[in-house]
Amino acid sequence: MTMVNLESSPLNTTKRFVLLAVIFVLGLVSxxxxxxxxxxxxxxxxxxxxxxxxxxxxxxxxxxxxxxxxxxxxxxxxxxxxxxxxxxxxxxxxxxxxxxxxxxxxxxxxxxxxxxxxxxxxxxxxxxxxxxxxxxxxxxMTKAVIGIFVSVIVILLVFLNVAKAAKKRSGEAPKGLQNLVEPIILFIRDEVAIPAIGKDKSEKFLPFLLTLFFFILINNFLGLIPIFPFGANVTGNIAVTMVLALFTFVITTINANKHYWKEIYNPDVPWWLKYPLPLMPIVELTGVFTKPFVLMVRLFANMMAGHMIVTVFVSLIFIFANLKGPVAGGLVSPLSIAFSVFILLLDVLVSFIQAYVFTLLSALYFGMATSEHH
Structure with a gap:
C-alpha cells in the first residue's frame, strides 16, 4: 500500500482551504x-x-x-x-x-x-x-456576494480535481471531468486567445481569459438552479458585470503599447478630421471607455432578461388565479411551466454564448492594445 504524506501534500492543503471556505460561507448564512x-x-x-x-x-x-x-x-x-x-x-x-x-x-x-x-x-x-x-x-453580505463565494468554491472543487487527474494521467487520454473541461480550455486557447492576440503574446493573457470564461459560465449555470445554495443571479447583477469589465479595461490599459495610444490621440486619418476640431481623437478616446461599458451592459442585460422571462411565465399562473379563480390558474399552469422550461433550456445556450462573447471581446481588446505597428 502506498503511503501519502498528508502533511506535505499540496492537494491536501488545497482541500483544507476549500473546506475552510465552505465553513466560512456556511457560517455567514447559517x-x-x-x-x-x-x-x-x-x-x-x-x-x-x-x-x-x-x-x-x-x-x-x-x-x-x-x-x-x-x-x-x-x-x-x-x-x-x-x-x-x-x-x-x-x-x-x-x-x-x-x-x-x-x-x-x-x-x-x-x-x-x-x-x-x-x-x-x-x-x-x-x-x-x-x-x-x-x-x-x-x-x-448580500445574496449576490454569497452566490460569488459559492461559485468560487465550485470552481475550486472542479479545477482541483481536473488538475489532480491531469497530473495522475499525464500522457494518457483524459477521462471524466477532465475530458469535459480540457477541450474547453483548448478551445479558448486555440480559437479565442491565439487568433485575437497572437501566438507569442496569448500565453500572457490566457490565465485571465480562462478565469473570466469559467467564472461567467459557472455563475450563469448556478443562477439557473432554483435550489439553495444556488439560484443567485450573480451575472445578472450590474455591479458584478461592471467589475469584470473594469478588469478587462485595466489590463488593456496597462498592457497597451505606444502604437495603441498613437492611434487614439493621433490616428492616421485626413488632417481635417483632426484639425482644428480633434474629431477622430475624441471618437477614439470615447471608444476606450465605451468598450468596457458595452461588455458590462451586454452580459447584465442578457442574463437579467432570461431570469425575468422565466419569472414572468411563472407569475402568469398566479395572475390568472387572482383574476379568474384557482381553476383558471390550474389550467394555464401547464402552458406556463412548458414555456418556463423552454426558456431555461434556452438560457443554457445563452450562458455559453455570453461567456464566450465576453471572453472573445476581451481578447480582441488585448490584441488591439498589444499589436505591432505595420
Missing part, C-alpha cells in the same frame, strides 16, 4: 433559518385585501437582497438571513443579522430598508424622529 408569519405585520384588512403583485414578484426574484429567500408557504416566509455590515458617521461600525429587519418591515439601530423613492432597496439611516438622514457605507 446564523439562523427563520420562518415568519407575514400576517403578524399586517392588519386583518390589509392581509385580506392584498393581491398578487406580478411586478414586485418578478423584481424580488431577479434583484439582489439582504436575505436568501427559500420559499413562501401561505403567509409564512422561510429565509436565511445574511450579515449586515454598515458604517455610519454617527454610530460607527454596525454588524448584525438581516433578520433584525424582519423582511424589511422593521427598523433596527436607526437603520431600515427603504421600499420606495430614490433609495428603494437600499439601507438608510434615520434620526430619532424617524426621518432619513443619509446612506451609511454598506459592506453587507
Amino acid at each position: 446564523t439562523n433559518v427563520y420562518a415568519e408569519e407575514n400576517g403578524s405585520h399586517e392588519t386583518g384588512e390589509e392581509a385580506h385585501s392584498s393581491e398578487f403583485n406580478a411586478g414586485k414578484f418578478v423584481m424580488e426574484h431577479v434583484s439582489d437582497s439582504f436575505e436568501w429567500h427559500i420559499l413562501t408557504y401561505g403567509h409564512t416566509h422561510v429565509s436565511i438571513p445574511l450579515p449586515i455590515i454598515l458604517y455610519s458617521h454617527n454610530s460607527g461600525l454596525n454588524v448584525f443579522s438581516s433578520s433584525k429587519f424582519h423582511h424589511g418591515t422593521e427598523t433596527y439601530r436607526n437603520f431600515r430598508i427603504e421600499h420606495e423613492g430614490e433609495n428603494e432597496g437600499k439601507i438608510v439611516e434615520l434620526n430619532q424622529q424617524g426621518e432619513v438622514i443619509g446612506l451609511p457605507l454598506d459592506l453587507s
Whole structure:
C-alpha cells in the first residue's frame, strides 16, 4: 500500500482551504433559518385585501437582497438571513443579522430598508424622529456576494480535481471531468486567445481569459438552479458585470503599447478630421471607455432578461388565479411551466454564448492594445 504524506501534500492543503471556505460561507448564512408569519405585520384588512403583485414578484426574484429567500408557504416566509455590515458617521461600525429587519418591515439601530423613492432597496439611516438622514457605507453580505463565494468554491472543487487527474494521467487520454473541461480550455486557447492576440503574446493573457470564461459560465449555470445554495443571479447583477469589465479595461490599459495610444490621440486619418476640431481623437478616446461599458451592459442585460422571462411565465399562473379563480390558474399552469422550461433550456445556450462573447471581446481588446505597428 502506498503511503501519502498528508502533511506535505499540496492537494491536501488545497482541500483544507476549500473546506475552510465552505465553513466560512456556511457560517455567514447559517446564523439562523427563520420562518415568519407575514400576517403578524399586517392588519386583518390589509392581509385580506392584498393581491398578487406580478411586478414586485418578478423584481424580488431577479434583484439582489439582504436575505436568501427559500420559499413562501401561505403567509409564512422561510429565509436565511445574511450579515449586515454598515458604517455610519454617527454610530460607527454596525454588524448584525438581516433578520433584525424582519423582511424589511422593521427598523433596527436607526437603520431600515427603504421600499420606495430614490433609495428603494437600499439601507438608510434615520434620526430619532424617524426621518432619513443619509446612506451609511454598506459592506453587507448580500445574496449576490454569497452566490460569488459559492461559485468560487465550485470552481475550486472542479479545477482541483481536473488538475489532480491531469497530473495522475499525464500522457494518457483524459477521462471524466477532465475530458469535459480540457477541450474547453483548448478551445479558448486555440480559437479565442491565439487568433485575437497572437501566438507569442496569448500565453500572457490566457490565465485571465480562462478565469473570466469559467467564472461567467459557472455563475450563469448556478443562477439557473432554483435550489439553495444556488439560484443567485450573480451575472445578472450590474455591479458584478461592471467589475469584470473594469478588469478587462485595466489590463488593456496597462498592457497597451505606444502604437495603441498613437492611434487614439493621433490616428492616421485626413488632417481635417483632426484639425482644428480633434474629431477622430475624441471618437477614439470615447471608444476606450465605451468598450468596457458595452461588455458590462451586454452580459447584465442578457442574463437579467432570461431570469425575468422565466419569472414572468411563472407569475402568469398566479395572475390568472387572482383574476379568474384557482381553476383558471390550474389550467394555464401547464402552458406556463412548458414555456418556463423552454426558456431555461434556452438560457443554457445563452450562458455559453455570453461567456464566450465576453471572453472573445476581451481578447480582441488585448490584441488591439498589444499589436505591432505595420
